[in-house]
Amino acid sequence: MKRIFVVISNVLVCCFFTWVFTIISATVVSRYYPFVAVRGNASGIQYKKVAEKLTKLANETNSLIAIQHYEAGSNGDSVVSYNRFGKGKLPRGLVEKADSKQARGVESNYFIFRGKLTVERLKEELNQLGLTHLSVVKPFLLGSLAAIFGSGFQLLSLFIFLLCFAALSVISQIRALRTAGIRLISGEHRWKIFTDPIKEDFLSCLLGIFPALLGAVLATFVFSFPFAALYLMVVGIFVYNLLLLGISFNFCALFAIGIKKVHLMQVIKGQIPVRGIISLILIGQLVAVIIVSLGINRAFIYSKAWQQQEKGRQAWAQESRLVQLTRSRDGLNIKRSEKIDPKEWRWFQFVKEAVAKHDALLSKHNLVQQVFKQPTERHSDWQDYSPQGNVLFVTPNYLQKQGIKLDSAIREKINNLQQGEFALLLPESLKAEQKKYTVLYEKDVSIIASRQGEEQQKMKAIVSYLPVNQMRFVYNTTPIAYQQYLKDPIIVVLTPQSTGEQSYEFWSNALQNDLLLNGVKETQELLQKYQISHWASELTPARLVYRRIVEKLQIEIWTTIAGAVLGIVTSILLFNTMNLLYFEEFRRDIFIKQVSGFTFWELHHSYLLAQLLVFFLGLLASLFLTQSIWLSFIVFLLFTGNSVVLLQLQMKKESKMSVMILKGA
Structure with missing residues (x-):
C-alpha cells in the first residue's frame, strides 16, 4: 500500500510541476539564473550604447549575457525573446531576438547565463551607464521550490501527501512492533528491527523517482520547457522523496528509542509505549x-x-473585438517629476486617437479597491456614491454598446464633449441630491483633468438621469474582483479630448486595466504609427482574458x-x-x-x-x-x-x- 502511494504521489508531483511550468514557462528562467532588474533610465541612454558596453563586458569576463524582451506578436500574444552578448548559445528553450537592432528598450532584465561575471559587477556597470532602480536577483533553488509549493492547492496537497505517508509509516512500524519481542530474544538489534521499513521506503522512493523523472524529461521536450524548468523539476522530485524518507526515519527513531525504555518481558507481552505516537x-x-x-x-x-x-x-x-494591452517594463514610467514624461505623453496621444477614431472603450470601476477594503462584502448593489464607490467612468461609446437610452439633446452633447465638459448620469433615486453630487464630481473630475502642482482645470458637468434598478455591465477583466455588473451606479462620461492634455496620467494609467482597444490588427497599426510597438508586451482579446479567469x-x-x-x-x-x-x-x-x-x-x-x-x-x-x-x-x-x-x-x-x-x- 505504501509503495503504491509513493509511486503515485511521485507521478502526481511530476504532473503538478508540468502544469505549473506550462503557466509560468516565460518566467521560469528568472527562478534559476541570476539577473539584474532595471526599472529606470534617468540618463536616457540608447540601446546601442548599452549593447556596446555589454559586448565588451561579456568578452572581458568570458561570459554570456542576455537582455530579456517582452513584445506583442503578430496575433497579439506575448513573445519573450533575448538579445545575446558574448560567445555561446542561449540555454535550450530560450528564443533569440531575430533583429537585435529593433530592440530599443533598456529597462528590462539582464541575465548572466554563464561565465565569470557576477551580478554585482553587472549592476555596477549598468549603473555607470545611467540606468537606475537596479535590483540584483540571485535565485535560491530551495527558495524557488518554496515559491512554487508555498501557497494554495499545491501547499495543501503537499501537506496531505506527507500526512498520508506518515500514517502509512506508523502502520509499517506497528507491524514491526508485533514481532519485536521475538526478534529481540533471537538477538536482533532494536535499530535493525525498525530500520527495515526505511529500507523498504528507500526502494519505494527509487521506484517512484524513475517514472517521475521520465515524465519530467518527456514534459520538457513536449512543452519545449527551458533547461531551468527540467532542473527545478528534478530537484523538486528529489526533495519530495527526501521529505518522505525523513518522515520514515523520524518514526523509526521514535519507535527504536521508545522500545529501549521498556523491559524485554513487557515487549514480549505486547506492552509497547505508543502513547507518544498517538x-x-x-x-x-x-x-x-x-x-x-x-x-x-x-x-x-x-x-x-x-x-x-x-x-x-x-x-x-x-x-x-475588444483588446487589452499590456505594457512592457520599458514602456512604463516609474518616476514622478514636474516635467511631462515623454513616455506618458506618447501613450496619451495614442489613447486620444484610439478613443476618438478607433472606438476604444473606457470602463473604470472601483471594485478592486472595495475588495481590499471589505473582502467579504458583495458590491453589485452598494449605496456609496462617492467617487471611490458605486461609480463607473466610461467613454461615450459605452452608452451605445449597452443600449442606454438618453434624451437626444443630452446624447448629442455627450457624443461631442468639449474640453472642460463631462457627463454626469445619476440614478433617478439621487435626483433630490443632484446639486451635492454635481459639486462632488466636478471637483473630482477636475483633479483627474489636472497635473499635480499646477492650477486645476475646471470641469463642468452635463447632468442627466437614468432609471433605477438597472444592472450595468462593467467589462471587468481583473482577477481580484469577480463581479461583472453594478446596480444603478453613477456613470461619468469623459474623453481624452474633454479632459485635456493635462489628464495624460489618468489616461495612461487607465490603459493598463480599464481601457479596452478595438481590434488586434488596428491596435498594432496604431502602435506602429506612434512608434511604441516595443512598449507593448501583449495584446490579448478581452473576452479571452475573461475566459481565462473563469477557467x-x-x-x-x-x-x-x-x-x-x-x-x-x-x-x-x-x-x-x-x-x-x-x-x-x-x-x-x-x-x-x-x-x-x-x-x-x-x-x-x-x-x-x-x-x-x-x-x-x-x-x-x-x-x-x-x-x-x-x-x-x-x-x-x-x-x-x-x-x-x-x-x-x-x-x-x-x-x-x-x-x-x-x-x-
Missing part, C-alpha cells in the same frame, strides 16, 4: 481538520466568484474540492492508524473491561475525549481562518462521526480476536 497522530488530525475546513471554504468562495463571472458570459460573448476559477474549485476529499481520506487513514496504536497499547485492558460488562463509552471515553478535544481545537482554528460557523461545525461533526464509526468497526475486529488475545496475554 499524540503525534492527534496533532495530525488537528492539521487534517484545518486542511479540510480551508479546502471546503475555498471551494465555496471560488464557486461564488465563478457564479458572479458567469453572469457576464452572454455580455462578453458579444465583444469579440482558472473552475480549476481552483475542482482542485480545492480534491484537496478536501484527499484530506478526508487522509484523516480516515490517520483514524485507522491511531486505532491500531490504541488497541496495541491497551488491548488486554480493553478486553478485560469488555468481559466485565463495560459499555462502549465506559471503555473508550478517555480516548474519545482526547479526540474531541483535538477536534474542538480544530473547530476554533477553522472558525478563525474561515470566518464560517456552519462550515466549521459541519467539519467538526464529520470528524467526530468518523472517529466513533471507525472505532466501533475496529472494536468489532478486536472482539473476533478475543480468544487469540487471551491465549497471548
Whole structure:
C-alpha cells in the first residue's frame, strides 16, 4: 500500500510541476539564473550604447549575457525573446531576438547565463551607464521550490501527501512492533528491527523517482520547457522523496528509542509505549481538520466568484473585438517629476486617437479597491456614491454598446464633449441630491483633468438621469474582483479630448486595466504609427482574458474540492492508524473491561475525549481562518462521526480476536 502511494504521489508531483511550468514557462528562467532588474533610465541612454558596453563586458569576463524582451506578436500574444552578448548559445528553450537592432528598450532584465561575471559587477556597470532602480536577483533553488509549493492547492496537497505517508509509516512500524519481542530474544538489534521499513521506503522512493523523472524529461521536450524548468523539476522530485524518507526515519527513531525504555518481558507481552505516537497522530488530525475546513471554504468562495463571472458570459460573448494591452517594463514610467514624461505623453496621444477614431472603450470601476477594503462584502448593489464607490467612468461609446437610452439633446452633447465638459448620469433615486453630487464630481473630475502642482482645470458637468434598478455591465477583466455588473451606479462620461492634455496620467494609467482597444490588427497599426510597438508586451482579446479567469476559477474549485476529499481520506487513514496504536497499547485492558460488562463509552471515553478535544481545537482554528460557523461545525461533526464509526468497526475486529488475545496475554 505504501509503495503504491509513493509511486503515485511521485507521478502526481511530476504532473503538478508540468502544469505549473506550462503557466509560468516565460518566467521560469528568472527562478534559476541570476539577473539584474532595471526599472529606470534617468540618463536616457540608447540601446546601442548599452549593447556596446555589454559586448565588451561579456568578452572581458568570458561570459554570456542576455537582455530579456517582452513584445506583442503578430496575433497579439506575448513573445519573450533575448538579445545575446558574448560567445555561446542561449540555454535550450530560450528564443533569440531575430533583429537585435529593433530592440530599443533598456529597462528590462539582464541575465548572466554563464561565465565569470557576477551580478554585482553587472549592476555596477549598468549603473555607470545611467540606468537606475537596479535590483540584483540571485535565485535560491530551495527558495524557488518554496515559491512554487508555498501557497494554495499545491501547499495543501503537499501537506496531505506527507500526512498520508506518515500514517502509512506508523502502520509499517506497528507491524514491526508485533514481532519485536521475538526478534529481540533471537538477538536482533532494536535499530535493525525498525530500520527495515526505511529500507523498504528507500526502494519505494527509487521506484517512484524513475517514472517521475521520465515524465519530467518527456514534459520538457513536449512543452519545449527551458533547461531551468527540467532542473527545478528534478530537484523538486528529489526533495519530495527526501521529505518522505525523513518522515520514515523520524518514526523509526521514535519507535527504536521508545522500545529501549521498556523491559524485554513487557515487549514480549505486547506492552509497547505508543502513547507518544498517538499524540503525534492527534496533532495530525488537528492539521487534517484545518486542511479540510480551508479546502471546503475555498471551494465555496471560488464557486461564488465563478457564479458572479458567469453572469457576464452572454455580455462578453458579444465583444469579440475588444483588446487589452499590456505594457512592457520599458514602456512604463516609474518616476514622478514636474516635467511631462515623454513616455506618458506618447501613450496619451495614442489613447486620444484610439478613443476618438478607433472606438476604444473606457470602463473604470472601483471594485478592486472595495475588495481590499471589505473582502467579504458583495458590491453589485452598494449605496456609496462617492467617487471611490458605486461609480463607473466610461467613454461615450459605452452608452451605445449597452443600449442606454438618453434624451437626444443630452446624447448629442455627450457624443461631442468639449474640453472642460463631462457627463454626469445619476440614478433617478439621487435626483433630490443632484446639486451635492454635481459639486462632488466636478471637483473630482477636475483633479483627474489636472497635473499635480499646477492650477486645476475646471470641469463642468452635463447632468442627466437614468432609471433605477438597472444592472450595468462593467467589462471587468481583473482577477481580484469577480463581479461583472453594478446596480444603478453613477456613470461619468469623459474623453481624452474633454479632459485635456493635462489628464495624460489618468489616461495612461487607465490603459493598463480599464481601457479596452478595438481590434488586434488596428491596435498594432496604431502602435506602429506612434512608434511604441516595443512598449507593448501583449495584446490579448478581452473576452479571452475573461475566459481565462473563469477557467482558472473552475480549476481552483475542482482542485480545492480534491484537496478536501484527499484530506478526508487522509484523516480516515490517520483514524485507522491511531486505532491500531490504541488497541496495541491497551488491548488486554480493553478486553478485560469488555468481559466485565463495560459499555462502549465506559471503555473508550478517555480516548474519545482526547479526540474531541483535538477536534474542538480544530473547530476554533477553522472558525478563525474561515470566518464560517456552519462550515466549521459541519467539519467538526464529520470528524467526530468518523472517529466513533471507525472505532466501533475496529472494536468489532478486536472482539473476533478475543480468544487469540487471551491465549497471548
